[in-house]
Amino acid sequence: MSSRRRFLAGTAAVGATGAAAGCVAHEGRKAGPREVAAPEVNRPSAPVVPAARTPSQRLNFVVVLADDLGHGELGSYGQKLIDTPRLDALAAEGLRFTDAYAAAPVCAPSRCSLLTGLHSGHATVRENPWGPGGQGALTERDFTFADALRALGYRTALIGKWGFGPERPNQPSHPNSRGFEQFYGYLTHKHAHEYYPTYLWDNDEKQDIPENRDGARKVYAPHLIEDRALGFLDAHKDEPFLLFLAPTVPHAPSLAPELGRYADEPWTRPNKAHAAQVTGLDTLVGTLVDRLKAHGIDRRTVVLVTSDNGPHEEGGTDPDLFDGNGPLRGYKRNLYEGGIRVPLIAWSPQRVPVGTTDRPTPLIDLLPTLAELAGAPAPTDIDGLSAAPLLRPGGAEAARHDHLYFYRNHSGVTPRADRVDGGRARRLAEAVRRGDLKAVRFAPGQDRRAPDDRWQVELYDLARDPGERDDLAAARPAQADALVRLMRSSWVDDYRRRPYGVTLQVTPRGGKFLVTASLANGSARSWTAARLALTAPNSWRVVSLGTVTADRIRPSGRFTARWEVTPAADTAQGWLTARGTATHAGAAVTYTARASAGK
Secondary structure, X not given: OOOOXXXXXXXXXXXXXXXXXXXXXXXXXXXXXXXXEOOOOOXXXXXXXXXXXXXXXXXXXEEEEEOOOOOOOOHHHOXXXXXXXXXXXXXXXXXXXXXXXXXXXXHHHHHHHHHHOOOOOOOXXXXXXXXXXXXXXXXXXXXXXXXXXXXXXXXXXXXXEOOOOOOOOOOOOOHHHOOOOEEEEEOOOOHHHOOOOOEEEEOOEEEEXXXXXXXXXXXXXXXXXXXXXXXXXXXXXXXXXXXXXXXOOOOOOOOOOXXXXXXXXXXXXXXXXXXXXXXXXXXXXXXXXXXXXXXXXXXXXXXXXXXXXXXXXXXXXXXXXXXXXXXXXXXXXXXXXXXXXXXXXXXXXOOOOOEEEOOOEEHHHHHHHHHHHHOOOOXXXXXXXXXXXXXXXXXXXXXXXXXXXXXXXXXXXXXXXXXXXXXXXXOXXXXXXXXXXXXXXXXXXXXXXXXXXXXXXXXXXXXXXXXXXXXXXXXXXXXXXXXXXXXXXXXOOOEEOOOOXXXXXXXXXXXXXXXXXXXXXXXXXXXXXXXXXXXXXXXOEEEEOOOOEEXXXXXXXXXXXXXXXXXXXXXXXXXXXEEEEEEEOOEEEEEEEEEEEXX
C-alpha cells in the first residue's frame, strides 16, 4: 500500500447513552462586574425550517476553506495565470459571491469567527499566535456550526487545519470537543505550516509519518487530507453529513510535489509552486465533487468553497505576479478589501441558483446559514445572519447586516502589506463597512484603549472606489465619525455568551461527587420533551436527585439535573457524560458534555 493511502483509516461515532436523570428549573446567572452580557440584538429573524423527518432527506454539506487564497486567484474571479477549471465550473453552475468577507485578515481570528458566528469584536480568538498570549484556544462556551448540525444527528468531520491549541487531546479547544466527531490533521497554527509533517492528529492520537523524518519530503500532507476526506464521503454517503475540509494550501511555504505545467514558466520556484498549490486545491475540490456524483448525492449536497483571508507574500511568493487581490487594495494582514474580501462559491445542482450576488456576506454567516438549511436550532447571540434564502431554488433575498466589523492586531509584517498600510502594519487597526461606505482606522500603537483623537481614520466609498484610493474622511467627517462609533460599540472586552446546550459540573463531596448538568435553550424557539441523562463507568453508582424531564424549555431558559455519583473502590478516575435531548420544530436534538471525575 502506498504511503499516501496507508493513512486512510476507519472512524468511530462519538456519542453517549443516558441513564435516568433529574431536573429542576434554573434561571441563568447575571453578568458579573467585569463581564458584558450578550446584548439583545434587533435583527431579522430566520424562519424556523423543520428538519427533514428522515436522515435520507436531509441536506449534506461540504465546506472547503482554503488558506490564504486571494480574491483574485480563481479564474471565476479574474485570474489569468493559474488554472482553476473545476472551481470555475462550480462558480458557473452555482452562486458566486462578489462581496464575501473573511472575519479577519489573518488566520486564527478568521477561523474562530467562521466557526462560531461571532465577529472579531466578540469572538474568543481575536489575534494570531504572537506575543504573551501565544496560541489561541477555543473554550467550552464556543458553539460551532458543527455543534449545530451534530445535534440533529449529522456525521461531522474536520479534515485539515484546525489552528487552535493546546496540542493535546481531551480539552475544550480540541475539534472533538467542539462538534466534530471526527478529526484528522493539524491541531495548532504553527504545525500547519509543515507540508511534510512527521505526524498528524487522528482524533485524540498522534499518527506518525516516519517517511518524513530527518527532513525527508516523501509524504505530502494535502494528499493524506484528500484521502481522508474521500474516505469520509464513502463511509457516510447514506447519512446526513458535514465535511469541513481545511487544506493548508496555498499558505507558505510554497511547496508542491509536482509543478505541472508551471515548471516551464519564467517565474521563481516559489511562484511556480504557489500556482501548483492553487491548481492542486482546484483538483482536490473537483475530486470531491466527482465522488459526490459517483455516490448520487450531489443534488442533496451543498458545497461551499472560500478562504480565510487575502493573498500572502511569504516565502518568496509574489501576489502581484498573479494579481492575487484582483482590483482590490491590500493583502493578507491588511484591513483594506484585498486583505479581507475572499472568494465564496456555493454549488448544489438544481438547488443553489445560478448567478452572482453582491450581498456583503461575512463568513460569520456560515453557522446560521447551515443551521437554517438543515433545520437545526442555533444560538441567537451570534453576529452572523443566515444567507440560506440565497441558496434555495429561486434565490430569495437574504437579510443584510447593518454593518460589518473587522479587527487586526498582529506583530508580523510583510513588505507589501506594510507599504499598503503606510508603514502602520504593526499598529492595531479596525474597519467597518456600512452599505457602500467603509472606514479604516489605525491606533497609535497596539493599545485599543488609546483616545479616539490619536487614531488615524480613513473613509472610502466602495461603490465608486472599490480599490480604496480616495480617502474621504476629511470631506465627510460626520460619516467617518459615525463609522468610528460603530467600531467602538462593536468591541466587547469579554463577550459573555448566553448558555446553550449542555454544561456539566462535578463537585467532590466526601468521597462521592455531586454532578450537576444543565440543558440551556439559547435559540429563538421553545424546545419540548426535554430530558437529561448521565452516563458513568459501569462499576460506579449513580443516584438521581430529582425529576428527569421538562415539558418545555423556553428561549433563554434551561433546566438542571443533579446526581450523586459514587465511584468504584478500585477506580481512581473516570469520565462522566451528560446527555440532553429535546424536540425542536418536530425534530430531535441532542447535546452532550463530558467531565472527568477522580479521587
